[in-house]
Amino acid sequence: MHANTAHGEKKSLAYNEDTFLLSCRTMLYSLRNPPKNFEDFVAGHFRQHGRNILVACRAYLDGAQVGCLSGDGVQDVDEGDTSCSVRFKQSLKKLVEELLTEFTVKGADCGKFLTEEKAKRSSGACSTWTADTTLRL
16 A cells, blocks of 8 residues: 555655664674574674674664665665665664674674774764675675
8 A cells, every 4th residue: 555655755765774784783683692512603604794794784884775785785765765774873873883882792803893983982973884885795
């Protein structure tokens, strides 16, 4: 009923944003409380994929619409698409800081993100990353 309507697009974007935030929260929970006997599996997964997750988060914080990133980091956007909501960006910003810490503890390649986060904190600047955002498969 709402397909291809402005209302439907708005609802779809809100759903995508909420789902991504819940996925980030689930990642944090899994990192902090991995299932018994799967600790190494969880750590290895996020060690391997943590950087790409941060790349996606950065793209969304920079305005890419949730769900519009393809495998090589290029945004797949339809004409008229809008960036993420302010509410989403505020929530994601907090989650990214926690994910960055957890991924680093697990050994993910987050060096550029960490360097920029430290520089941001020492300068008192707002959270804007300029790290290499190429997805690595």
